[in-house]
Amino acid sequence: MxxxxxxxxxxxxxxxxxxxxxxxxxxxxxxxxxxxxxxxxxxxxxxxxxxxxxxxxxxxxxxxxxxxxxxxxxxxxxxxxxxxxxxxxxxxxxxxxxxxxxxxxxxxxxxxxxxxxxxxxxxxxxxALDAEDLSYVLRKRALSQIEMLRLGGMIKAFFEHGIEHTDLNIRNILLDDHGNFFLIDFDKCFLSYPDMQRRKEIIARLHRSFLKEKNKYADAIHYKDEDFALIQGRALS
Ligand SMILES: Nc1ncnc2c1ncn2[C@@H]1O[C@H](COP(=O)(O)OP(=O)(O)O)[C@@H](O)[C@H]1O
Ligand SMILES: [Mg+2]
Structure with a gap:
C-alpha cells in the first residue's frame, strides 16, 4: 500500500x-x-x-x-x-x-x-465490507457462544496492538456470513496502548450499547445479558 x-x-x-x-x-x-x-x-x-x-x-x-x-x-x-x-x-x-x-x-x-x-x-x-453491523444481526438471531468468544478475542487483539477505540458499540462491530468480525468507525481513535482500567471502560461502553438496544427493541433483539460475560471475559483476559 x-x-x-x-x-x-x-x-x-x-x-x-x-x-x-x-x-x-x-x-x-x-x-x-x-x-x-x-x-x-x-x-x-x-x-x-x-x-x-x-x-x-x-x-x-x-x-x-x-x-x-x-x-x-x-x-x-x-x-x-x-x-x-x-x-x-x-x-x-x-x-x-x-x-x-x-x-x-x-x-x-x-x-x-x-x-x-x-x-x-x-x-x-x-x-465496504460484505458484513452487517451487530444491530442488524441481533434482530435476526442471537450470537452463538463461539461467536461471543471470538468477538471478545478480536477486541483483545486490538488492545494488544495498542488501539484505543473510543466509540466501541454494536453498530461499529460487523459480522460476515463466515463468522468473521470486523471493527469500523475509527474517527478520533488512537494508538495509546490502553491499560486494564481503560480496557474495562471500553468494554463497559460496549455493554451499555447492547443493553440500550435491548431496552429499545425488547423481544426484537436476540440478546441475553448474562451472555455478555463471555465477550468480556475473553476481551479482558
Ligand atoms: N466499511 C464498512 N463496511 C460495511 N458497512 C459499513 C462500513 N462502514 C460503515 N458501515 C455501516 O454504516 C454504519 C455507519 O457508519 P459509521 O462509520 O459507523 O458512521 P457513524 O457511526 O458516524 O454514523 C455502520 O454502523 C455500518 O452499518
Ligand atoms: Mg458508527
Missing part, C-alpha cells in the same frame, strides 16, 4: 495508489450529487455513511461531522487549533497501520481535507 498526496481543486488528498481507484477527478468519489453516488445507500445514525459500487469495488464514503450539541452549531467544521483536527488523514493512517498489522478493519482508499477559513472540511473513502 503506497500513499500519494495529491492537490486537486481546494482539496488535499491522501490516496492509496494500489487501490486502483485511478479515477480523475478524485472529487467524483465524494460528489453526493454526481453520477457515482446516485444510487448510494445511506447508513448509520447520522446518515453520513454512503455505500456505493464503483467498478469492481464497493466503497463507503463518509463526510466528517461533529456529534452532540457542537455538531448542530459547527456542523462539519474542525478548527485547525483544536487537537485532532485532521480527522480524515488520522483515520486513514490508523486504518492503514491496522491493515498492515493484520487487524480486521476496512482498507482506506482516499482521504481528503480542505481549508475553510481557520477550519477543515473532510471526507474519507474506505472499503
Amino acid at each position: 503506497d500513499i500519494r498526496t495529491v492537490k486537486e481543486g481546494d482539496y488535499l488528498y491522501l490516496v492509496d495508489t494500489q487501490s486502483d481507484l485511478a479515477h480523475t477527478p478524485l472529487s467524483a468519489f465524494f460528489d453526493q450529487h454526481g453520477l457515482l453516488l446516485q444510487n448510494a445507500e445511506r447508513k448509520g445514525g447520522r446518515g453520513e455513511a454512503l455505500i456505493y459500487q464503483t467498478g469492481t469495488k464497493k466503497v463507503v464514503m463518509r463526510h466528517y461531522r461533529r456529534g452532540g450539541l457542537a455538531g448542530h452549531l459547527l456542523k462539519d467544521r474542525f478548527f485547525l487549533i483544536e487537537p485532532h483536527a485532521h480527522r480524515a488523514f488520522d483515520e486513514f493512517r490508523l486504518l492503514r497501520y491496522m491493515v498492515k498489522e493484520g487487524l480486521p478493519v476496512p482498507s482506506p482508499f482516499i482521504a481528503r481535507e480542505k481549508k475553510a477559513g481557520c477550519a477543515l472540511i473532510q471526507d474519507i473513502l474506505i472499503e
Whole structure:
C-alpha cells in the first residue's frame, strides 16, 4: 500500500495508489450529487455513511461531522487549533497501520481535507465490507457462544496492538456470513496502548450499547445479558 498526496481543486488528498481507484477527478468519489453516488445507500445514525459500487469495488464514503450539541452549531467544521483536527488523514493512517498489522478493519482508499477559513472540511473513502453491523444481526438471531468468544478475542487483539477505540458499540462491530468480525468507525481513535482500567471502560461502553438496544427493541433483539460475560471475559483476559 503506497500513499500519494495529491492537490486537486481546494482539496488535499491522501490516496492509496494500489487501490486502483485511478479515477480523475478524485472529487467524483465524494460528489453526493454526481453520477457515482446516485444510487448510494445511506447508513448509520447520522446518515453520513454512503455505500456505493464503483467498478469492481464497493466503497463507503463518509463526510466528517461533529456529534452532540457542537455538531448542530459547527456542523462539519474542525478548527485547525483544536487537537485532532485532521480527522480524515488520522483515520486513514490508523486504518492503514491496522491493515498492515493484520487487524480486521476496512482498507482506506482516499482521504481528503480542505481549508475553510481557520477550519477543515473532510471526507474519507474506505472499503465496504460484505458484513452487517451487530444491530442488524441481533434482530435476526442471537450470537452463538463461539461467536461471543471470538468477538471478545478480536477486541483483545486490538488492545494488544495498542488501539484505543473510543466509540466501541454494536453498530461499529460487523459480522460476515463466515463468522468473521470486523471493527469500523475509527474517527478520533488512537494508538495509546490502553491499560486494564481503560480496557474495562471500553468494554463497559460496549455493554451499555447492547443493553440500550435491548431496552429499545425488547423481544426484537436476540440478546441475553448474562451472555455478555463471555465477550468480556475473553476481551479482558
Ligand atoms: N466499511 C464498512 N463496511 C460495511 N458497512 C459499513 C462500513 N462502514 C460503515 N458501515 C455501516 O454504516 C454504519 C455507519 O457508519 P459509521 O462509520 O459507523 O458512521 P457513524 O457511526 O458516524 O454514523 C455502520 O454502523 C455500518 O452499518
Ligand atoms: Mg458508527
